[in-house]
Amino acid sequence: MASLAAKGAEAEAARGLGNVAFVGVLVVAAVAIFGVTRLFGNDYAFFAAYVVVQYIVLGTAWNILGGYTGYVNFGITAFFAIGAYSSVVLYKLTPWLPLPVMIVVGGVMAALVGLGTGYLTLRLRGVFFSIATLALAVVVQTLITNWDFVGGARGAYVLRPKLAPLIGGAYIEYLFLVMLGLCVVALATARAIERSALGYGFAAIRDDEAAAEASGVPTLKLKLIATALSGGFMGMAGAPLPYYVTYLDPSSGFSLNYAVNAIAMPLIGGTSSWLGPVIGAVLVGGVQEYIRVTISSAVNVLVAGVLMVAFVILAPQGIVGLFQRKR
Amino acid sequence: MSALLHVSGLSKRFGGFTALQDIELEVQPGERLGLIGPNGSGKSTLVNCICGTLHNETGSVRFAGEGLDGLTAHARTRRGLARSFQLPRPFASLTLAENLRIPILYAVNARSGHHLTGKAIEERCGELLGHVGLADKAQRLPRDLTQIEMRKLELARAMAAEPRLLIADESMAGLSHGEVDEILALLIRLNGEGVTVIMIEHIMRAVMAFSQRLAVLVAGRKIADGDPKDVVRDPEVVRAYLGE
Numbered sequence: 001m002a003s004l005a006a007k008g009a010e011a012e013a014a015r016g017l018g019n020v021a022f023v024g025v026l027v028v029a030a031v032a033i034f035g036v037t038r039l040f041g042n043d044y045a046f047f048a049a050y051v052v053v054q055y056i057v058l059g060t061a062w063n064i065l066g067g068y069t070g071y072v073n074f075g076i077t078a079f080f081a082i083g084a085y086s087s088v089v090l091y092k093l094t095p096w097l098p099l100p101v102m103i104v105v106g107g108v109m110a111a112l113v114g115l116g117t118g119y120l121t122l123r124l125r126g127v128f129f130s131i132a133t134l135a136l137a138v139v140v141q142t143l144i145t146n147w148d149f150v151g152g153a154r155g156a157y158v159l160r161p162k163l164a165p166l167i168g169g170a171y172i173e174y175l176f177l178v179m180l181g182l183c184v185v186a187l188a189t190a191r192a193i194e195r196s197a198l199g200y201g202f203a204a205i206r207d208d209e210a211a212a213e214a215s216g217v218p219t220l221k222l223k224l225i226a227t228a229l230s231g232g233f234m235g236m237a238g239a240p241l242p243y244y245v246t247y248l249d250p251s252s253g254f255s256l257n258y259a260v261n262a263i264a265m266p267l268i269g270g271t272s273s274w275l276g277p278v279i280g281a282v283l284v285g286g287v288q289e290y291i292r293v294t295i296s297s298a299v300n301v302l303v304a305g306v307l308m309v310a311f312v313i314l315a316p317q318g319i320v321g322l323f324q325r326k327r
Numbered sequence: 328m329s330a331l332l333h334v335s336g337l338s339k340r341f342g343g344f345t346a347l348q349d350i351e352l353e354v355q356p357g358e359r360l361g362l363i364g365p366n367g368s369g370k371s372t373l374v375n376c377i378c379g380t381l382h383n384e385t386g387s388v389r390f391a392g393e394g395l396d397g398l399t400a401h402a403r404t405r406r407g408l409a410r411s412f413q414l415p416r417p418f419a420s421l422t423l424a425e426n427l428r429i430p431i432l433y434a435v436n437a438r439s440g441h442h443l444t445g446k447a448i449e450e451r452c453g454e455l456l457g458h459v460g461l462a463d464k465a466q467r468l469p470r471d472l473t474q475i476e477m478r479k480l481e482l483a484r485a486m487a488a489e490p491r492l493l494i495a496d497e498s499m500a501g502l503s504h505g506e507v508d509e510i511l512a513l514l515i516r517l518n519g520e521g522v523t524v525i526m527i528e529h530i531m532r533a534v535m536a537f538s539q540r541l542a543v544l545v546a547g548r549k550i551a552d553g554d555p556k557d558v559v560r561d562p563e564v565v566r567a568y569l570g571e
Binding site for chain 2: 197201210220
């Protein structure tokens, strides 16, 4: 966990880097984190670190729509579970498919759902959009619960291979490595967006949609790009889940934890920058993991909730905002 | 000479309320048109219909020989139609320079033959802010601006889209005498550079100084259109403003 924080600091120093160089820094950081996690010499370190990195991806995904574009999505579990259940389907149909391919498929499925939902709901503003996404989560959960092929309400078992492909060792090491890779892609994408015309378009939409249109910003198109990207990364974050939990049922795939954390982490870290979700996920995810081991796994959501309330009151711009006395 | 903007038979209803009825309006290239009317007469609604923020039920809007009906607001901006909002609507989280960057990236760069990048965009933003006297505040946020500076930013952002027609919707409301003159000079200079300008305004001193032609809207209908000196003496216009 300390190494994840170090990664944040290292990346902070990388401000001003080009996109390619930034990816280089992220890859080096990811390899370093993987190496450090291996030093612990037990599987638990990987299980714990996987969750934190998964939340970085999920928080970053949420932030692309919620932080950059200003549309608050409460339907995180819908996209996350679409990724997870698409892996269950692929596991049943084509179990030989490599995990990264499953992740891409899960991401594409979730991105398509994001695109469709976006098209139907993005005419709604503010809280109405949020309620529509909440409804989406309920609809998807109902569909999955009644779909026998993926286990329905009973849930589905996924047998995790004993050994990790390519790197050897336990399979969780491979899962963690894949999630790290996904994290690199998500962070590089988020940062590239921030500095591109797309990022400025998103910011214009967030600040004033009518003024954005009047300035030539194709708001509907950009919002659809944001929902598709955001949904896609959420789906990708969820795709390895069946292999992580090995038994996936709707109540765990659609757990409130994911939705609360994916919103709380960017808000706590700061929504204005890619670094916000990283800081939020490391902080909240780390505390939650510590409490899970020392006190109880039921206190998780409480931690996120209390921290979120505290930050909304004390530091509405998040941790990044505290250091970013902007202009 | 064919008109740059041609509005014909335009009507707009909000439920049972008719906001605009059968509006006919032509604006020639390079012209300075004043548009006046009492509060609630439909001036801003007309701007919104011309710019695509609202959709008119009947009638059509043609711009530079092309029908705009059915086009979104951003598509119209890209074709060279820009507007400033009556109440300034800056992008609050972006600096002044970044505020101007949006229309450059999305309106100017969307046109063929244009593509500003990196340094060129920064220079253009600085130049535009210089035009309105805000160059030293390029890195500030809109919340640091005074009322008149906010109006200037609003105009600068509309100008950043490099429009052929600029519609300034009450850019002077609430400003002092001297500030009105500043904005007026700005609009006249812009017109001198070849931009056609429609000015919507209540301040008659500014309207008379600015307009080559004056159109009057009352209760959703255009009741007068012509030489400003004649229009303000028109008995119907006088009645609309002063009552029977």
